[in-house]
Amino acid sequence: MDIRQLKYFLTVAEEGQITSAAKRLNISQPPLSQQLKLLENELGVQLLIRNSRNVELTEAGIILRNKSEQIIELTKSAIRELTDLNKGFKGTLNIGTVGSCDVKILPKKVYDFRQKYPNIDFQVWRSDSFRIMDLLNNGILDIGFVRAPFNLKLYDSVLIEDKISKHYINDPMVAVAKHEFYKEISEKKISLEELKNSPLIIHRRYENIIIDACTKKGFVPNIVCKNDDIVSSLTWANAGIGIAIVPKTSSDLMYNSDLEIKEITEPAMESKSYLIWIKNRYLSNIARNFIESFRVES
Known part of the structure; x- marks a missing residue:
């Protein structure tokens, strides 16, 4: 073969x-x-x-x-790395990104980068953090924009800041449920305390963040389901089983549903965004310079 x-x-x-x-x-x-x-x-x-x-x-x-x-993409990646080593700043940068960075950060950063390196092309995968890390691990991507938490032993990282607003790119958690779970709550936001006795559906990735935030508020969350997929959380919520707690940028993955979305007013549950790459793995000059552009103040 x-x-x-x-x-x-x-x-x-x-x-x-x-x-x-x-x-x-x-x-x-x-x-x-x-x-x-x-x-x-x-x-x-x-x-x-x-x-x-x-x-x-x-x-x-x-x-x-x-x-x-995967094999063919890895072969192409090897050829790109060798070509980059030989020719310098000409080639393709493969980027994975979550929705928040794709909208708020990446377009302007790519535009500025291409002004300096006009011969660089880009391939972009927009997905959730788990998928992006999987593609990084398999060598399909060079770098990825993901939401915390992630394995600090496996990845190097840069915390992403919006240079215009001077704020870090955070993705607040939201409560997603059928209308009857909100009772008399008509506001678009909801406090963590108001979810105290509600059946919660959570992603394992955010389990520690949610439990720690609830503990600081003096209660143990009533978690009825933990899973590994945001869509599963939303599906269970749409079935009326409980309230799904998910990142705001992932809350619209289900269409044609009767779900209501309320932002949770708890800063400790916000998930910061990072630019990450595999530790101790070859990085092309293109990727290194792109990463460096996030370390240098604009």
């Missing part, structure tokens, strides 16, 4: 047809079919179900597709 075979396989998976894949690869159909068959024989599994007009991925094919995407 080699990179060329993986590229052939991915092209077929994307096109859904061997004929159109061969055309896209600028090769004839028989050699492409032969390479796919050799790949299946080497791996000892069937990757494709061949129909009269198209092909479908088997379960093994789906697994190989996902792994192949």
